[in-house]
Amino acid sequence: DQVLRIVPETFQQVLHLQHLCSTLVLDLWKPLLPEDIWAGKDLHIRVPAPLVQEVKDSLDQHMISYKVLIPDVQELMDQSMPRERSSHRQVPEVYVYTQYHPMEEIYQWMTQIQKSNSELVTQHYLGKTIENRTMYYLQISQPSDKPKKIIWMDCGIHAREWISPAFCQWFVKEILQNYKSDPKISRFLQNLDLYILPVLNIDGYIYSWEEDRLWRKNRSPYMNGTCYGTDLNRNFNSSWGSIGVSYNCSSEIFCGSGPESEPETRAVSQFIERKKSDILCYLTIHSYGQYILTPYGSTTKPPSNSEELMHVAEKAAAALMGKYGTSYEVGSTSLILYSNSGSSRDWAHMIGIPFSYTFELRDKGTHGFVLPPDQIQPTCEETM
Amino acid sequence: AVMELPPSHYAAARAAALAAHYACYRRGSPGRGLALRAVRRASRQDIDDVGHKYYLELVLEDVLDKDSTVNCTAEVLYHLGNKNIAPDVQFTIEGELKNTDEADNVFYNRIKSLEKELVAEKIPDSHGNVPPEMEPIRLLAWAASGYVIWQNSTENTIFQLAQIKHVKQVKRIDEYLEFDYMILLHEMVSQEIIPWQMTVLWHPQHTVQVTEDSRQPKHASE
Numbered sequence: 365d366q367v368l369r370i371v372p373e374t375f376q377q378v379l380h381l382q383h384l385c386s387t388l389v390l391d392l393w394k395p396l397l398p399e400d401i402w403a404g405k406d407l408h409i410r411v412p413a414p415l416v417q418e419v420k421d422s423l424d425q426h427m428i429s430y431k432v433l434i435p436d437v438q439e440l441m442d443q444s445m446p447r448e449r450s451s452h453r454q455v456p457e458v459y460v461y462t463q464y465h466p467m468e469e470i471y472q473w474m475t476q477i478q479k480s481n482s483e484l485v486t487q488h489y490l491g492k493t494i495e496n497r498t499m500y501y502l503q504i505s506q507p508s509d510k511p512k513k514i515i516w517m518d519c520g521i522h523a524r525e526w527i528s529p530a531f532c533q534w535f536v537k538e539i540l541q542n543y544k545s546d547p548k549i550s551r552f553l554q555n556l557d558l559y560i561l562p563v564l565n566i567d568g569y570i571y572s573w574e575e576d577r578l579w580r581k582n583r584s585p586y587m588n589g590t591c592y593g594t595d596l597n598r599n600f601n602s603s604w605g606s607i608g609v610s611y612n613c614s615s616e617i618f619c620g621s622g623p624e625s626e627p628e629t630r631a632v633s634q635f636i637e638r639k640k641s642d643i644l645c646y647l648t649i650h651s652y653g654q655y656i657l658t659p660y661g662s663t664t665k666p667p668s669n670s671e672e673l674m675h676v677a678e679k680a681a682a683a684l685m686g687k688y689g690t691s692y693e694v695g696s697t698s699l700i701l702y703s704n705s706g707s708s709r710d711w712a713h714m715i716g717i718p719f720s721y722t723f724e725l726r727d728k729g730t731h732g733f734v735l736p737p738d739q740i741q742p743t744c745e746e747t748m
Numbered sequence: 749a750v751m752e753l754p755p756s757h758y759a760a761a762r763a764a765a766l767a768a769h770y771a772c773y774r775r776g777s778p779g780r781g782l783a784l785r786a787v788r789r790a791s792r793q794d795i796d797d798v799g800h801k802y803y804l805e806l807v808l809e810d811v812l813d814k815d816s817t818v819n820c821t822a823e824v825l826y827h828l829g830n831k832n833i834a835p836d837v838q839f840t841i842e843g844e845l846k847n848t849d850e851a852d853n854v855f856y857n858r859i860k861s862l863e864k865e866l867v868a869e870k871i872p873d874s875h876g877n878v879p880p881e882m883e884p885i886r887l888l889a890w891a892a893s894g895y896v897i898w899q900n901s902t903e904n905t906i907f908q909l910a911q912i913k914h915v916k917q918v919k920r921i922d923e924y925l926e927f928d929y930m931i932l933l934h935e936m937v938s939q940e941i942i943p944w945q946m947t948v949l950w951h952p953q954h955t956v957q958v959t960e961d962s963r964q965p966k967h968a969s970e
Binding site: 610614691693699702729730 | 939
């Protein structure tokens with residue numbers, strides 16, 4: 365956490381600072397209330413670590429100058445009073461990974477995970493959703509002097525697929541609980557960094573908790589607010605709008621008003637585009653169906669590295685089956701499922717990421733999207 | 749001409765799903781649900797002026813006991829042109845299915861002895877939970893939805909029962925049990941959730957009957 369000192373110069377700046385304080389959870393040290401922020405008067409705010417970059421970017425954008433008063437609040441606190449050494453609690457033991465969690469709790473979980481595992485985990489700002497919620501990803505990275513390749517995994521691009529975010533959380537927990545004791549995981553982390561986005565479609569996920577359990581798309585308003593939602597997995601710039609989509613907002617596979625029309629899509633694509641030369645593998649987690657899908661959905665023409673893609677996927681499916689006997693089918697979407705365009709997996713491969721897969725987790729339809737919580741553990745264990 | 753298909757091919761998967769739902773309709777009960785486990789072999793025949801015929805070897809599993817499976821052969825004929833005719837389905841189950849007479853009778857007697865008509869909502873609930881006393885109600889819907897799915901399937905659809913929105917028992921003077929269901933079907937290709945009303949009749953020793961069914965407008969369930 366950092367404490368910033370700002371002296372607003374104009375009324376505009378005061379307004380913006382008040383807005384920042386109310387929309388983000390910032391800790392006003394001086395003055396105590398946003399109403400007391402005045403032009404010409406000293407302002408001290410404590411910004412929680414995950415928000416520091418975002419706040420500074422926003423201040424820069426509005427040409428508000430600031431000074432960092434306290435670069436590390438925790439350090440200062442430690443110096444002034446001894447901190448109780450926390451026990452072997454590296455992962456919150458209170459968090460129940462075998463239950464589904466609402467978004468509020470997932471946000472808290474991310475903060476907690478970073479706090480308890482700060483040597484390995486950092487939480488980063490990715491972007492904002494259409495309803496202005498913040499998207500964060502977790503970076504799991506073992507400090508090292510050699511450059512590492514990246515594996516990216518996102519969950520929850522479709523709101524109703526609750527087992528997907530549950531898996532991302534499970535995955536993070538497993539890695540953090542076992543990286544010291546499991547030789548496979550520790551070797552993994554010596555050579556690779558993991559970037560995990562636990563919930564991509566945050567607005568949709570919340571909507572599926574509060575209003576409609578079977579909602580799929582994001583919550584983007586169209587047609588003057590009479591129709592909502594773009595299918596984010598039809599919105600990427602990979603043969604966008606060509607097949608397996610609808611141009612009608614009322615459809616579940618509405619591809620949006622154009623490629624990357626949705627802020628959630630752009631948040632992901634801009635980041636991956638920047639890092640693409642270091643990304644070895646792109647994984648996107650869905651349900652249901654029990655498939656490991658390879659590119660492409662928009663054409664049956666196989667990708668250039670098709671043999672290698674299939675080989676790795678088949679080994680993954682075999683390992684998965686070894687755990688509880690669950691069978692996953694492997695193949696390209698256009699051949700074993702249906703044709704679609706604008707998927708994130710196709711896009712990742714088209715921009716040059718060699719290994720790009722969609723996982724469709726349990727089950728095969730008996731429960732479908734509404735998978736009971738007693739299947740969270742076996743699903744996650746076998747997929748691990 | 750008969751063409752062998754890879755079992756994972758989407759055309760085979762769709763025909764297999766249809767066959768499995770049909771089998772569940774004909775063999776299902778409050779004590780038994782059947783689901784598609786795997787497709788072993790598939791081939792397709794294009795018959796001029798008639799339609800596309802699929803020959804399938806499937807494995808079905810018992811919804812209540814995943815380790816219990818049976819082999820099944822099926823033929824599915826999708827008629828050319830007129831989309832209002834349901835596909836023709838024939839199937840043979842190899843071996844015996846577990847006897848559910850006892851479970852069926854227990855359920856039948858339980859419902860018959862209720863003072864007030866049974867009413868329930870959201871099965872399973874949002875978290876996937878089904879209270880044990882509702883499991884037979886769910887399996888009955890699973891079997892009945894097999895009929896609705898069969899009647900409305902084409903080569904471009906894969907349906908699954910997503911959730912029972914609402915179910916209400918209708919008291920009858922004869923020995924049949926009658927339930928009025930509002931279900932949500934998930935269609936995989938379009939990804940749509942389709943509300944559907946169905947009136948279901950059942951008695952132990954009889955197959956499940958759907959006497960009335962109608963597709964509902966999208967927001968009917970909310």
